Structure formats: structure tokens, C-alpha cells
Amino acid sequence: MSRPELPTTVEICVGDVPSALVAEAAGADRVELCADLGQGGTTPSLGAVAVTLRLLRRVGVRVMVRPRGGDFRVSAAEEQVMLADIEAIRGLPNPHDLALGVVVGAVDERGGLDLPVLGRLVEAAGPMPVTIHKAFDEIEDQFGALEEIISLGADAVLTSGAAPTALTGAERLAALRRQAAGRLRVIAGGGIRAHNVREVLARTGASEVHLRAPVDRDGREATDGDQVRQVVAAVRAG
Template sequence: MTTVEICVSDVPTALVAEAAGAHRLELCADLGQGGTTPSLGTVEVALRTLRRAAVRVMVRPRGGDFRVSEVEEQVMLADIAAIRGLPNPHGLAVGVVVGALTAAGGLDLAVLRRLIEAAGPLPVTVHKAFDEVGDQLRAIEELVDLGADAVLTSGGAPTALAGAPRIAALRQRAGDRLRVIAGGGIRSHNVRQVLAETGAREVHLRAPVRRDGREATDGTEVRRVVDAARDRTPVEDR
């Protein structure tokens, strides 16, 4: 099966996504800003209450651009250390999601290196800041050299479908050295087309629905995506 990763904003939505069959969850706060670091309590309770889904925790101290100041880097390093120290009673596969760019629009290799080193054994995904990088094929090599586990991308386009040729090229360049996760505008009605055109084995999406005056996760849509994406490829729940 293709790995389906659902972006969630709190523990209740994480539980809904897991119950609907999501293989991995990206746990964030403030999705209106593209996702920021969730509270330590949110992460701790998620690890205590989830039973099988892998978890990736967003580590991003603020919304806005992806330039990381010295103070913000210190905050990110402290957050990573705190996440590493949390109890994980069910042995869930836990990792972190980070990103950092230079003023010139390239990957901030120095900051990313320190963040990845701080994560230690935890797998690190580089988030869609990657889509602001001009030379993405070169950036793939840089991420491999840094030891990143995965990168989330729409191929520099507004959606994964629009960026499908680039995502396919990035996957070819990465090979087995780095996992390329397709994300951007993916839903149950188009996930098969995204998989066919990109060759991706992993997809990332939100499944939002308004409930009780706020955004929640649509478990029915998650299940539809999981069912639509099902193929003969083993799930890589790392």
C-alpha cells in the first residue's frame, strides 16, 4: 500500500485520522500559517493515545518565511531535544519535520545540518520550504548529504498534479537515498492520478471539514484516500 500521511492539528484530529486508516500523521499547530510546532503536551498526549500510526512532529517556531535566525534555531533545537525525551509507550515511529532557507532562496545547509544532527536517531523530513528552492535536483543531493530521511514537495508547483513531472524527476534522482513525499492539493478524487504521474509511494494531505465551528479531520475522506491509494507497494511506516 502507498503510505498516506495526514496533517493534523491536535490530538482529537490525530485519533480520527488514525482510526480512518492513515499510516502516518504530521502533527502541527496553526495550520493557517502552514503549520508550526505543536505544544509539548499535545505531542506527549498524542504518543500516549495513538496506537499504530507513525508520527512526524513539525518543528517550526513561527509562520512566515523560512529563514531561521540564531534565536529561532535555538528554539528549534530545544524543541527537538524535548520531543526526543518524551515517553513513547506504544513504540510509535516518531520523527520531526524541519526546514530552513537562506536569504538567497537556497537550503540553509548549516542550520539544517545542526537540526538533523540534534534529531539523532529520529528521522527528519524537510517540509515544503523545499518548494521555494530553484535548483531542486541539486537540493536533493544536498539533503542526501545532510542525512535527511525524506522531503515533502509539490515539485515547486501549486499542486502535486501540476508538479508531477518534477516530482517524478526528483524521485528518480533520489533513488533509495531519500524518500520523496508528494503533497499539495491531493484528495481522494485525484490521488490515483498523482501516484500514476509521479511514481510516488507516499502522499501527504489535509482532510479538513468544518465541525462545531472549527476545522476538524474528515475521517471519511481519509478512508477514501487510503482506499484509492491502495496498491501492491508495501507501506513504509518509518
């Protein structure tokens, strides 16, 4: 499959404000701001979001809204927390008019999308774009789920095609992108690095990739600017 004509967006998942600044300086197009990356990412503090919006100058920002680690079932109380977080994020100052959105997900007890919860979360986001995170990769019928996500009005879905990596799930990713047909953005994520990003793009036709670029710094995970630069350079070289 040939590369898309549109410029490729490189999104970096970051766990704090300094990492967001590193990602922007290294050439990323967008950051996904989370807390607790060891749990797969949870909602960052409002202070972290506010300072990120204040200090960044160029990149888009997506904020993870997930009240805890573990599974992706959402209780009634947790839904209220998520709705309150989305409302608070919408109300934050955005002095540089960065493209601000949220990242959410919810599955029901039968292993499908929790459509009532997701519908209320999308509605609460209002004009902000909404990405459905990799909870989507736990859904058995991804093609049916894709239509459900589109019907909810979500903006994008992050997926590895239900495979361990985006490269091994490339065939499924390509099929999902074809089905979406421009109605929803399919973001390829999972195991993407500088050495394989061009192959992922070529095999999936994706125009957006998502990755972490971790480095240990004083016993905690930070973002490695060199890794980000290498991925961006590989993408732009294509």
C-alpha cells in the first residue's frame, strides 16, 4: 500500500509537562498528555494540563481522561469523574490556541464498546476532538465497533489492529482505515520506532502515528528527544 499524500502526524505520548516540551522541541506534531504511564496512562492533573497549554507554542494536545489503571470498564461514579474532568479541561485557558482534545475509552461487561458512556463523554467534549484509545483493541468485532465510534461523533481511534504492534497488525489497520474512508482518523500505535515507522506507514496507509519515546531519568520515565527526532526525520524522509 502506498504512502498517503497528506503530511504524516507524529503524536508522542508523554507523562509530564517537561516531556511535552521535549517532544515539541524535537519536532512532534502532537502530544498525548497522561499521568501514570506505568498503568497505561491516566488523567493528568488540571495543573499539568494548564501549564502544558501555557508553555507549548505549536503542537496539538490530547489529554487522557481515564480515572484509573486496570480494565476499561467505567462505573457510574467513574463516569461522573470523567465528565467533570472533560468539563474542567474545556474551561482551561488556551493562550496559544493549541488544538486541544481528549482521549477516552470504555468497554461493557460483554466486551463491546460501552456506547451509552462513550456517547455522554463525546457530548461533554463539545467542539473538542475525541480520540478513542486502545481499549478499542479489546473489541472482538473491530469493524462493527468502528461504525459505532463514527456514529458517536468521535474524531479518531488509536489502534494497533488488535495486534501486539502496529506492524504485525498492519493488514487490519489498513482495512480499518479503508472502512473509515475519511469519516474517522485511524491512528497507528504500538511498537513504532524510527527503524520501522516508514514500513508501518507504507503497509497501513495511515497518516498518523502514536508512540512513546521513553528514557530513564533519575529513576523515572521521561521522553527522549533524540528518539522523537529520529522518528520525525524518518517520517519526513519518506
